[in-house]
Structures are given as structure tokens and as C-alpha cells.
Amino acid sequence: MQFQPSERIAEVGQKYLAIQQEQIKQLKRKGVSIINLGRGNPDQPTFxxxxxxxxxxxxxxxxxxxxxxxxxxxxxxxxxxxxxxxxxxxxxxxxxxxxxxxxxxxxxxxxxxxxxxxxxxxxxxxxxxxxxxxxxxxxxxxxxxxxxxxxxxxxxxxxxxxxxxxxxxxxxxxxxxxxxxxxxxxxxxxxxxxxxxxxxxxxxxxxxxxxxxxxxxxxxxxxxxxxxxxxxxxxxxxxxxxxxxxxxxxxxxxxxxxxxxxxxxxxxxxxxxxxxxxxxxxxxxxKEQRQKLRSRYLTRRNAALNALKQCGMHASKSSGTFFIWAKLPDNIYDDKAFAKELLNYRHVAIVPGSAFGETGKGYIRISLVSPTQTIIAGIHLLANFANNYQESRDLID
Ligand SMILES: Cc1ncc(COP(=O)(O)O)c(C=O)c1O
Known part of the structure; x- marks a missing residue:
């Protein structure tokens, strides 16, 4: 027997990150390794x-x-x-x-x-x-x-x-x-x-x-x-x-x-x-462990902002959280399509801004819950894909 969802749960649908997690799993099953700058799960163990x-x-x-x-x-x-x-x-x-x-x-x-x-x-x-x-x-x-x-x-x-x-x-x-x-x-x-x-x-x-x-x-x-x-x-x-x-x-x-x-x-x-x-x-x-954790995220934030700047992308200087909110180049209209293509063809996961509401359209959220070098590598891949978006897509097609 197949049961149908109530109207309210159907309206809620599935969380963007849960859907993305499924896509990542499928790619991993094919042997692809992913740089995951999408998740919001701290990468360090509990103190x-x-x-x-x-x-x-x-x-x-x-x-x-x-x-x-x-x-x-x-x-x-x-x-x-x-x-x-x-x-x-x-x-x-x-x-x-x-x-x-x-x-x-x-x-x-x-x-x-x-x-x-x-x-x-x-x-x-x-x-x-x-x-x-x-x-x-x-x-x-x-x-x-x-x-x-x-x-x-x-x-x-x-x-x-x-x-x-x-x-x-x-x-x-x-x-x-x-x-x-x-x-x-x-x-x-x-x-x-x-x-x-x-x-x-x-x-x-x-x-x-x-x-x-x-x-x-x-x-x-x-x-x-x-x-x-x-x-x-x-x-x-x-x-x-x-x-x-x-x-x-x-x-x-x-x-x-x-x-x-x-x-x-x-x-x-x-x-x-x-x-x-x-x-x-x-x-x-x-208190001391908390201070160390803050310093770790600060180092990652600064490295991420530098990498984005070097690649010609604009991002707000975050005053807190472990996220960077970056603007996509103006010729990329559909941030959700961009995120999907970035995952499929460059194997980097980020969250498209519109997953957080319409006002987020044209932005992406990059998370800092990976080692600094991984974040930088991911940013280089994503910026390269974004800056050459049309050409990259033509090559894919
Ligand atoms: C703004 C915000 N509030 C709440 C939560 C959820 O936290 P909790 O693990 O306590 O459910 C998150 C987790 O990502 C968050 O980003």
C-alpha cells in the first residue's frame, strides 16, 4: 500500500540539503570524490x-x-x-x-x-x-x-x-x-x-x-x-x-x-x-576550547574571503557563523541550476541562495566546516566554473 502525505507535509517538502545529500551519495557510489562546502555540520569532534x-x-x-x-x-x-x-x-x-x-x-x-x-x-x-x-x-x-x-x-x-x-x-x-x-x-x-x-x-x-x-x-x-x-x-x-x-x-x-x-x-x-x-x-x-574553535573558523573565513577576492568574486565579510555569502556573476540567473551543475561537473557542493528564500537568488552559501586547503580548492573550482559559466556549459553540452 502506498500512503499519501497530508497537505501540510506535502507543502513542506524535502530540505534542500537532504536532496543534495542524496545527489552526493549517488556520485560517491560512482567513485567521485566531492568537496562539500554545502553542509552546516561542524567538522570537528565534540571537545x-x-x-x-x-x-x-x-x-x-x-x-x-x-x-x-x-x-x-x-x-x-x-x-x-x-x-x-x-x-x-x-x-x-x-x-x-x-x-x-x-x-x-x-x-x-x-x-x-x-x-x-x-x-x-x-x-x-x-x-x-x-x-x-x-x-x-x-x-x-x-x-x-x-x-x-x-x-x-x-x-x-x-x-x-x-x-x-x-x-x-x-x-x-x-x-x-x-x-x-x-x-x-x-x-x-x-x-x-x-x-x-x-x-x-x-x-x-x-x-x-x-x-x-x-x-x-x-x-x-x-x-x-x-x-x-x-x-x-x-x-x-x-x-x-x-x-x-x-x-x-x-x-x-x-x-x-x-x-x-x-x-x-x-x-x-x-x-x-x-x-x-x-x-x-x-x-x-x-572557554578555552571555544576560543580555539573561533580562531579556527576565523582563519578559514579569512582564507576563503582571500580566495574569492583573488578569483574576482564578491562576498560579504561575515561577522560570525561558519558561512560565507557570495554573489554569483550577473550572467548566472539561476543559482539552483548553477549549484546542481557545479556538483555534477566540478564535484563541489554549495547551497544556492534561493534555497533560503527568493531574496537569496543570485547568491551562494559556502560553508567553512572543512579544512582550509579544502575550502580554498573548492573555491577555485567554483569560481572558475562561475567565471567561465557559459563556456563551461557549452563544453558540457
Ligand atoms: C540559524 C540556525 N538555527 C538553528 C539551527 C539548528 O540547530 P540545532 O542543531 O540545535 O537543531 C541551525 C543549524 O544549522 C541554524 O543554522
Whole structure:
């Protein structure tokens, strides 16, 4: 028997990276070796002291049962100390909840806070999870273009009044995937005022909190009054190379935290105690390792920007994340076709900008989760293909 997808799951479709992963697998089966500058999975292992702590935690029977919903007290205490030390933000227990990876919370939030007649405000280009959560909730979406001339910050004053009236939440994400842009404290202050004025929940996805270069990026919660109107979501995936462990947390407005906790409790459930306690340890004891990881990404970013410049391609200087947002030459109209051809004929994977929304058209996202030499080699191949696009295609045909 063949079962058909529901309308909502059919609309969500498959993630671009999942489709690309399948294409890569097929090429690898034919013996082709691929330079993968598409993925967003850290290439380094979890810091060893965290793994060692998890081994100890695994032997503790207290971690073998169902974990308490919303996070255990050990992790919550570590989160409080961490936010105090890193951002000078005080948190109470009811301002924290824990779940298995931030994607689970990001996709849940539209279902938690919006009804089908409501609207959710999203940046574009953006990480896929916001759009998927909105589709699953049945709510409407209003996209806010992030443009280079506005430093990739949304223009909150440009949202029409009739949209504002129906809007229930706004997603923000800085350092930003895919552009690498950072937010300013002034912008977050403005977002807080905006949220308060229009009674809109601000959801700040802080996935790349710790991966910033020239300047430490602010936490949304550092803005006065932020807890009145929003939450921040922090994941262990990137900061500690713990993407496979599936652990993240949200901090901020207690009423949003309560609803999110309620949703998680009734759907995906709690997070393995071993993982929570290893995470709590990571927050308090891995400052030096985090610094080393940042330096590693900085070296790769600088090498990538140099290589792109040498090849005559334009890219924004990212202030954080492990991504570079590069402009394709003007004669390449279809970034998705370009990405597919680049993979098939030059064996380099990147993500086309329009996979992050229409505003990303004409751009590509290059990731820095490979050794520097691999990144440079990949950039040379891709730039050569892009700069001689018509000729390369004629030869292929
Ligand atoms: C902006 C952004 N938010 C959230 C996530 C997901 O993180 P997690 O591993 O916690 O689900 C990612 C992962 O790529 C991301 O880029």
C-alpha cells in the first residue's frame, strides 16, 4: 500500500540539503570524490572533556529514567551562570526550558503562539525551520527582506499596519545564517520596542552565538525589557561541536517559555539526562576550547574571503557563523541550476541562495566546516566554473 502525505507535509517538502545529500551519495557510489562546502555540520569532534563528562554521566542511573520536562536543575543552574558570565543577564528558573535541539523549538513556536488566521514575520533569506513551523501551524507568513544596504537587518518600519495587526511573532537570527551578518545592540533595542508596541513575540535564534569574529555579538536578552517581549534560543550544536547530541535551550519571557515547554512535553518529550549534564559541564568549563574553535573558523573565513577576492568574486565579510555569502556573476540567473551543475561537473557542493528564500537568488552559501586547503580548492573550482559559466556549459553540452 502506498500512503499519501497530508497537505501540510506535502507543502513542506524535502530540505534542500537532504536532496543534495542524496545527489552526493549517488556520485560517491560512482567513485567521485566531492568537496562539500554545502553542509552546516561542524567538522570537528565534540571537545574531549565534554565527552569524558558524558561517559561519567552515562554510568549514573539517575540519568536512565525519563528526564524532567523542561530540563533538569543541574543544567538550569549552569545556564543561569553561563548567561550571567557571558552576557550579564540574570535568569530565573521559569525563564528557562530545555529541549532536544533548537530545530524542535523553532518549528514548534508558530504552533504554540499563532492560529491559522495569524501572521508570523520571518527574515528572508533565512534558515529553513521558521518557514516549516509556519506551514505546519497553518498560519500566514510575511517575509522581511534582509538586504546588504541595510546590513542584513530587517526594516521593521516597513511592515504595513494591516500585517502588524495580525502578527503574533517575529523570528530573528544573528549571527545570521546564511549571510554571516551580526546584529547591533541598537537594533535589538529597537526590536524590543517593536515587540512591545505591537504585542509581538520576538524569537531570537542565537545558534551561532559563540562564532563571531571581530566583535562579540550581543545577546537579545541584554536589551532592556527584552524579557517582556521575547525569548532567545541557544544550541549546543555549533558552540561545542555537539550537533549530534541534540540539546538546546530557550531563555526569556516566562509565558512563552511555559507554552513552549508545554508543547515539547506533549510532543518530542525530554532530553537524555546524560546529554543535559554534559551540556551543563560544557557551558561552564570550555572557554578555552571555544576560543580555539573561533580562531579556527576565523582563519578559514579569512582564507576563503582571500580566495574569492583573488578569483574576482564578491562576498560579504561575515561577522560570525561558519558561512560565507557570495554573489554569483550577473550572467548566472539561476543559482539552483548553477549549484546542481557545479556538483555534477566540478564535484563541489554549495547551497544556492534561493534555497533560503527568493531574496537569496543570485547568491551562494559556502560553508567553512572543512579544512582550509579544502575550502580554498573548492573555491577555485567554483569560481572558475562561475567565471567561465557559459563556456563551461557549452563544453558540457
Ligand atoms: C540559524 C540556525 N538555527 C538553528 C539551527 C539548528 O540547530 P540545532 O542543531 O540545535 O537543531 C541551525 C543549524 O544549522 C541554524 O543554522
Amino acid at each position: 574531549k572533556p565534554i565527552v569524558d563528562q558524558a561517559k561519567t554521566e552515562l554510568n549514573n542511573p539517575i540519568n536512565h529514567g525519563y528526564p524532567p520536562y523542561g530540563g533538569n536543575q543541574t543544567l538550569k543552574t549552569s545556564i543561569k551562570s553561563f548567561y550571567k558570565q557571558e552576557y550579564r543577564v540574570d535568569l530565573a528558573d521559569d525563564e528557562i526550558t530545555v529541549f532536544s535541539g533548537s530545530t524542535a523549538a523553532l518549528t514548534a513556536l508558530p504552533m504554540v503562539l499563532a492560529n491559522p488566521e495569524d501572521i508570523v514575520l520571518t527574515p528572508t533569506p533565512a534558515f529553513f525551520a521558521y518557514h516549516i513551523g509556519i506551514t505546519m501551524s497553518g498560519a500566514g507568513e510575511w517575509q522581511l527582506p534582509l538586504l546588504k544596504e541595510n546590513n542584513f537587518l530587517p526594516d521593521l518600519d516597513a511592515i504595513p499596519e494591516h500585517i502588524l495587526k495580525k502578527s503574533k511573532l517575529l523570528f530573528l537570527n544573528y549571527p545570521h545564517n546564511p549571510t554571516g551578518a551580526g546584529a547591533t545592540t541598537a537594533f535589538f533595542n529597537k526590536a524590543v520596542q517593536f515587540g512591545k508596541k505591537h504585542h509581538i513575540a520576538i524569537i531570537h535564534d542565537f545558534a551561532y552565538a559563540d562564532i563571531s569574529f571581530e566583535q562579540k555579538v550581543p545577546s537579545f536578552l541584554q536589551s532592556p525589557g527584552a524579557k517582556d517581549t521575547g525569548i532567545e534560543i541557544y544550541t549546543f550544536s555549533k558552540t561545542f561541536n555537539m550537533a549530534g547530541w541534540r540539546c538546546a535551550f530557550a531563555v526569556g519571557n516566562p509565558s512563552i517559555i511555559k507554552l513552549l515547554k508545554q508543547y515539547i512535553q506533549n510532543s518530542v518529550g525530554g532530553t537524555f539526562g546524560t546529554v543535559q549534564n554534559a551540556g551543563g559541564f560544557a557551558l561552564l568549563h570550555q
